[in-house]
Amino acid sequence: xxxxxxxxQWVIPSIIAPFxxxxxxxxxxxxxxxxxxxxxxxxxxxxxxxGNTIYSSGFAIEFEKWQGTLEEVIAAPSKLIHVxxxxxxxxxxxxxxxxxxxxxxxxxxxxxxxGIANPILFTISLLLTLLSVSALGLIFASAFVLSRSAQTLxxxxxxxxxxxxxxxxxxxxxxxxxxxxxxxxxxxxxxDAIRLTTSQDYAxxxxxxxxxxxxALFLDLTVMILITLAYAVIATALFKMVEKxxxxxxxxxEA
Amino acid sequence: MNxxxxxxxxxxxxxxxxxxxxxxxxxxxMKFVLSFSQxxxxxxxxxxxxxxxxxxxxxxxxxxxxxxxxxxxxxxxQITGHDKWDGTLPLVLATPASRLPLFVGRAMIHVxxxxxxxxxxxxxxxxxxxxxxxxxxxxxxxxxxxLTAFTMAGFGLLIGGFSFHFRNPIVFANIFTFILLIFCGVxxxxxxxxxxxxxxxxxFPLTYGINAARxxxxxxxxxxxxxxxxxxxxxxxxxxxxxxxxxxxxxxTARKTGKMEAL
Numbered sequence: 404x405x406x407x408x409x410x411x412q413w414v415i416p417s418i419i420a421p422f423x424x425x426x427x428x429x430x431x432x433x434x435x436x437x438x439x440x441x442x443x444x445x446x447x448x449x450x451x452x453x454g455n456t457i458y459s460s461g462f463a464i465e466f467e468k469w470q471g472t473l474e475e476v477i478a479a480p481s482k483l484i485h486v487x488x489x490x491x492x493x494x495x496x497x498x499x500x501x502x503x504x505x506x507x508x509x510x511x512x513x514x515x516x517x518g519i520a521n522p523i524l525f526t527i528s529l530l531l532t533l534l535s536v537s538a539l540g541l542i543f544a545s546a547f548v549l550s551r552s553a554q555t556l557x558x559x560x561x562x563x564x565x566x567x568x569x570x571x572x573x574x575x576x577x578x579x580x581x582x583x584x585x586x587x588x589x590x591x592x593x594x595d596a597i598r599l600t601t602s603q604d605y606a607x608x609x610x611x612x613x614x615x616x617x618x619a620l621f622l623d624l625t626v627m628i629l630i631t632l633a634y635a636v637i638a639t640a641l642f643k644m645v646e647k648x649x650x651x652x653x654x655x656x657e658a
Numbered sequence: 659m660n661x662x663x664x665x666x667x668x669x670x671x672x673x674x675x676x677x678x679x680x681x682x683x684x685x686x687x688m689k690f691v692l693s694f695s696q697x698x699x700x701x702x703x704x705x706x707x708x709x710x711x712x713x714x715x716x717x718x719x720x721x722x723x724x725x726x727x728x729x730x731x732x733x734x735x736q737i738t739g740h741d742k743w744d745g746t747l748p749l750v751l752a753t754p755a756s757r758l759p760l761f762v763g764r765a766m767i768h769v770x771x772x773x774x775x776x777x778x779x780x781x782x783x784x785x786x787x788x789x790x791x792x793x794x795x796x797x798x799x800x801x802x803x804x805l806t807a808f809t810m811a812g813f814g815l816l817i818g819g820f821s822f823h824f825r826n827p828i829v830f831a832n833i834f835t836f837i838l839l840i841f842c843g844v845x846x847x848x849x850x851x852x853x854x855x856x857x858x859x860x861x862f863p864l865t866y867g868i869n870a871a872r873x874x875x876x877x878x879x880x881x882x883x884x885x886x887x888x889x890x891x892x893x894x895x896x897x898x899x900x901x902x903x904x905x906x907x908x909x910x911t912a913r914k915t916g917k918m919e920a921l
Contacts (some may be wrong), residue, residue, distance in 0.1 A: 571705035
């Protein structure tokens with residue numbers, strides 16, 4: 404977070420894209436019967452979290468390479484995964500500012516009135532989604548250590564996750580063969596839980612239709628927590644592998 | 659002749675410079691991924707908003723044309739950023755080469771790069787999202803795409819010239835690439851914007867290009883869309899001139915104050 408405060412330029416782009424995407428979506432939804440407040444504003448928040456996380460994961464590594472400080476970070480007694488986890492969570496948290504910005508624009512320009520049905524469960528769902536997004540970012544960050552193209556990969560990974568997780572539209576619209584990819588993404592379940600805690604009406608559109616709001620929410624959060632734990636285990640193993648390989652081959656900066 | 663040599667070498671080196679940080683296979687992969695994912699995202703949002711095949715076609719064509727902005731706007735603005743970042747700006751300003759071909763030439767190779775992006779995007783529009791090109795007037799469409807790439811590179815030079823005066827051109831590169839999605843009729847008609855915002859749309863050459871491309875795909879001839887293309891060309895040329903003036907202003911300030919990368 405302090406790094407961001409010292410040089411905000413690396414964070415600004417990841418805010419701009421989700422904000423513009425959401426504004427375009429709000430304009431397209433204008434006049435339609437779709438619950439655009441639920442999808443555009445909350446989806447915009449999710450996109451901000453993901454955009455910032457993937458951007459920070461990519462740039463955290465690339466920036467260290469450019470500055471010649473990656474060797475020091477790796478050589479420090481702290482584990483690399485701990486350093487990157489801290490950055491990932493703080494940047495995902497900052498990505499939530501997009502939700503606030505979209506909410507303000509939605510309220511003032513598009514006359515959206517979006518209340519939160521259950522503020523406590525909403526906050527819990529939001530925080531768990533934030534952790535899930537951060538954990539997913541860690542998996543990609545481990546690959547970025549080995550790649551010279553982290554910045555480019557970052558750009559390429561941002562929008563596909565917006566699509567597959569159904570941040571701005573129901574994943575039922577996607578071709579069926581993409582659905583399995585959606586189900587293994589924590590944010591897919593997270594955004595479903597967030598929408599459930601925001602509006603009672605959403606119960607008819609959730610993945611768990613007919614099970615009642617509380618049961619659906621419980622299932623969403625349980626699945627997301629399990630996926631997040633799996634991400635954490637995979638990320639830890641990958642970081643160990645990547646660090647070992649970088650030390651053994653001595654190709655940390657050249658990679 | 660010397661100006662032409664400067665123009666060509668600036669163009670070639672500007673393109674090759676990006677492979678300092680990007681390998682060719684990644685460059686090509688990203689062209690496919692970025693073009694497809696952005697188009698797909700907005701097509702699905704359009705479908706969710708209740709749109710049918712006409713909305714899908716509108717969005718797919720708009721995003722296909724906008725794809726060239728990544729090359730002609732983002733990459734062109736980033737030339738400034740890379741000069742500052744890589745410490746090559748003093749060399750650029752120290753060279754006795756004529757400034758205009760140097761300034762314009764560096765953007766021109768991105769026109770060709772942008773054309774590749776549009777071709778890939780049109781492929782997705784036709785074969786994934788079912789846009790019907792059967793009635794398209796190929797000549798009118800080709801001229802429109804070429805002119806849009808050229809004039810958008812001019813717009814990139816304008817913002818690039820402006821960005822010389824700031825430390826972080828990447829911020830401007832992002833802002834001015836993404837806001838095109840709102841202002842240029844990419845995903846919805848310009849008329850859907852608030853009335854006060856609509857005049858802003860016509861400051862971007864892309865607005866004219868997308869409008870002309872949609873007409874050409876419906877079968878309009880080059881003559882029929884020529885008024886739109888003339889307006890687009892005028893906006894593009896004004897952009898290049900303004901960008902060059904800003905570049906020269908920066909050079910004067912840099913020489914006078916001794917600040918280059920610090921600005």
